Amino acid sequence: xxxxxxxxxxxxxxxxxxxxxxxxxxxxxxxxxxxxxxxxxxxxxxxxxxxxxxxxxxxxxxxxxxxxxxxxxxxxxxxxxxxxxxxxxxxxxxxxxxxxxxxxxxxxxxxxxxxxxxxxxxxxxxxxxxxxxxxxxxxxxxxxxxxxxxxxxxxxxxxxxxxxxxxxxxxxxxxxxxxxxxxxxxxxx
Amino acid sequence: xxxxxxxxxxxxxxxxxxxxxxxxxxxxxxxxxxxxxxxxxxxxxxxxxxxxxxxxxxxxxxxxxxxxxxxxxxxxxxxxxxxxxxxxxxxxxxxxxxxxxxxxxxxxxxxxxxxxxxxxxxxxxxxxxxxxxxxxxxxxxxxxxxxxxxxxxxxxxxxxxxxxxxxxxxxxxxxxxxxxxxxxxxxxxxxxxxxxxxxxxxxxxxxxxxxxxxxxxxxxxxxxxxxxxxxxxxxxxxxxxxxxxxxxxxxxxxxxxxxxxxxxxxxxxxxxxxxxxxxxxxxxxxxxxxxxxxxxxxxxxxxxxxxxxxxxxxxxxxxxxxxxxxxxxxxxxxxxxxxxxxxxxxxxxxxxxxxxxxxxxxxxxxxxxxxxxxxxxxxxxxxxxxxxxxxxxxxxxxx
Numbered sequence: 029x030x031x032x033x034x035x036x037x038x039x040x041x042x043x044x045x046x047x048x049x050x051x052x053x054x055x056x057x058x059x060x061x062x063x064x065x066x067x068x069x070x071x072x073x074x075x076x077x078x079x080x081x082x083x084x085x086x087x088x089x090x091x092x093x094x095x096x097x098x099x100x101x102x103x104x105x106x107x108x109x110x111x112x113x114x115x116x117x118x119x120x121x122x123x124x125x126x127x128x129x130x131x132x133x134x135x136x137x138x139x140x141x142x143x144x145x146x147x148x149x150x151x152x153x154x155x156x157x158x159x160x161x162x163x164x165x166x167x168x169x170x171x172x173x174x175x176x177x178x179x180x181x182x183x184x185x186x187x188x189x190x191x192x193x194x195x196x197x198x199x200x201x202x203x204x205x206x207x208x209x210x211x212x213x214x215x216x217x
Numbered sequence: 218x219x220x221x222x223x224x225x226x227x228x229x230x231x232x233x234x235x236x237x238x239x240x241x242x243x244x245x246x247x248x249x250x251x252x253x254x255x256x257x258x259x260x261x262x263x264x265x266x267x268x269x270x271x272x273x274x275x276x277x278x279x280x281x282x283x284x285x286x287x288x289x290x291x292x293x294x295x296x297x298x299x300x301x302x303x304x305x306x307x308x309x310x311x312x313x314x315x316x317x318x319x320x321x322x323x324x325x326x327x328x329x330x331x332x333x334x335x336x337x338x339x340x341x342x343x344x345x346x347x348x349x350x351x352x353x354x355x356x357x358x359x360x361x362x363x364x365x366x367x368x369x370x371x372x373x374x375x376x377x378x379x380x381x382x383x384x385x386x387x388x389x390x391x392x393x394x395x396x397x398x399x400x401x402x403x404x405x406x407x408x409x410x411x412x413x414x415x416x417x418x419x420x421x422x423x424x425x426x427x428x429x430x431x432x433x434x435x436x437x438x439x440x441x442x443x444x445x446x447x448x449x450x451x452x453x454x455x456x457x458x459x460x461x462x463x464x465x466x467x468x469x470x471x472x473x474x475x476x477x478x479x480x481x482x483x484x485x486x487x488x489x490x491x492x493x494x495x496x497x498x499x500x501x502x503x504x505x506x507x508x509x510x511x512x513x514x515x516x517x518x519x520x521x522x523x524x525x526x527x528x529x530x531x532x533x534x535x536x537x538x539x540x541x542x543x544x545x546x547x548x549x550x551x552x553x554x555x556x557x558x559x560x561x562x563x564x565x566x567x568x569x570x571x572x573x574x575x576x577x578x579x580x581x582x583x584x585x586x587x588x589x590x591x592x593x594x595x596x597x598x599x600x601x602x603x604x605x606x607x608x609x610x611x612x613x614x615x616x
């Protein structure tokens with residue numbers, strides 16, 4: 029089965045649980061996205077043979093497995109963390125989503141005028157490994173998002189970040205959680 | 218029609234008549250601005266107005282004057298004042314055209330008939346520009362609303378209103394198109410048709426067509442924006458609910474998140490994999506970098522166990538003594554020199570030669586053969602044979 033020569037690079041990124049996004053800041057990643065786009069069927073079959081499913085999302089690619097390997101506890105923990113982080117950023121700006129550009133200082137400025145946002149950031153302290161300062165907590169959170177490939181540092185000088193299209197995955201995850209109607213009504217009260 | 222020869226001249230003229238022009242601009246939505254009023258604004262100097270008309274800054278329409286479309290558009294665009302999308306404006310023009318057509322058909326006086334025709338032409342000419350401008354404004358307004366309106370509900374309602382406006386503009390464009398195609402007022406367009414009217418209609422149709430294309434695109438844009446708002450507010454609403462449940466520690470019990478995640482097999486959830494591979498021994502032994510790596514690892518892994526370096530035993534005295542072994546080599550060259558100096562035959566000479574060591578008869582034979590094979594040019598080999606101890610040899614003399 030002919031596969032493109034970048035297959036090992038693609039595997040390298042995706043097997044770490046990262047995403048290949050069409051709007052990545054790295055030229056090479058964007059190139060990989062196009063390569064997958066062109067050879068999707070071949071690569072799909074190729075990775076299928078080693079029990080990995082190449083999945084196409086909204087402008088991103090990721091791996092899923094044929095059978096479950098991670099324990100549930102860990103997944104719930106991760107999902108909870110994402111819910112908290114997502115909630116924080118959506119409070120910062122309702123339109124925070126794929127393609128959104130921001131700098132940590134934008135958020136820090138808003139902290140001083142938005143108590144809700146500040147409380148939420150303090151709620152994120154548990155993911156920041158013992159950091160106390162707002163800027164440090166934020167930095168940690170951003171660092172985690174960057175490592176998971178949801179955002180990318182676009183400009184090192186101005187320290188501006190760009191939200192990648194893999195952010196759609198988080199939103200999709202949120203939307204796919206079902207809340208029974210009775211519970212919804214309860215919340216509204 | 219004159220044209221301005223330089224920017225200075227253009228700006229000078231506009232500056233001179235700024236009173237009139239600004240007044241005309243302010244009253245641009247009123248169809249008729251009386252010539253007499255205009256005259257008052259230029260200190261009753263009719264030449265000034267006619268000069269403006271000559272340069273087509275101002276257009277005279279019967280007894281009315283108005284700003285030329287070119288300048289009107291320019292002013293509006295530069296000052297960005299046409300934010301209000303006035304759909305009724307187009308409608309009014311359509312009514313005007315229809316009225317003009319009726320008057321034209323009913324009027325018997327040629328001159329007056331002609332002025333009605335002019336009015337219709339004027340309106341037709343404007344309608345395209347207005348429609349086009351409306352489309353541009355609509356586009357800008359939609360964009361502005363989507364990007365700048367902070368309130369989601371208002372944003373959504375505003376976009377929906379703009380969509381209605383788009384719908385109206387579209388209908389009006391169709392109406393205009395229908396009108397100028399000569400399906401409604403067949404008589405007028407047959408009777409009054411002249412070169413100018415035809416040209417105006419063609420230009421108008423082209424403009425309307427472009428508007429229509431733009432509107433289709435705007436429609437797409439509105440739908441996309443509305444969808445995005447819906448998606449975003451959907452995500453936010455959902456997120457709020459989920460966050461609320463999570464903070465109440467009820468998320469697991471009240472939603473299907475556990476089942477959902479149990480099915481989710483995304484690699485994202487997995488810890489970063491490491492692939493421990495054994496180091497090839499060959500590489501460890503031969504690679505230069507490998508030594509550094511080993512030392513680095515060695516530094517990190519500090520054990521308290523002191524390993525005793527095994528010492529070598531002392532070297533025995535007999536290894537340090539120097540042994541001399543002598544071996545006597547036979548120098549054939551020396552032997553040859555001695556032989557040539559004498560007169561004895563070679564074999565006897567070798568047998569009697571003092572080599573410095575005991576030489577057996579067999580060795581003598583070997584030396585004899587070696588000498589002959591090496592120095593045969595220097596020897597005289599005769600046919601006379603002699604024998605000694607059962608070995609027959611040729612008698613060889615020096616030359």
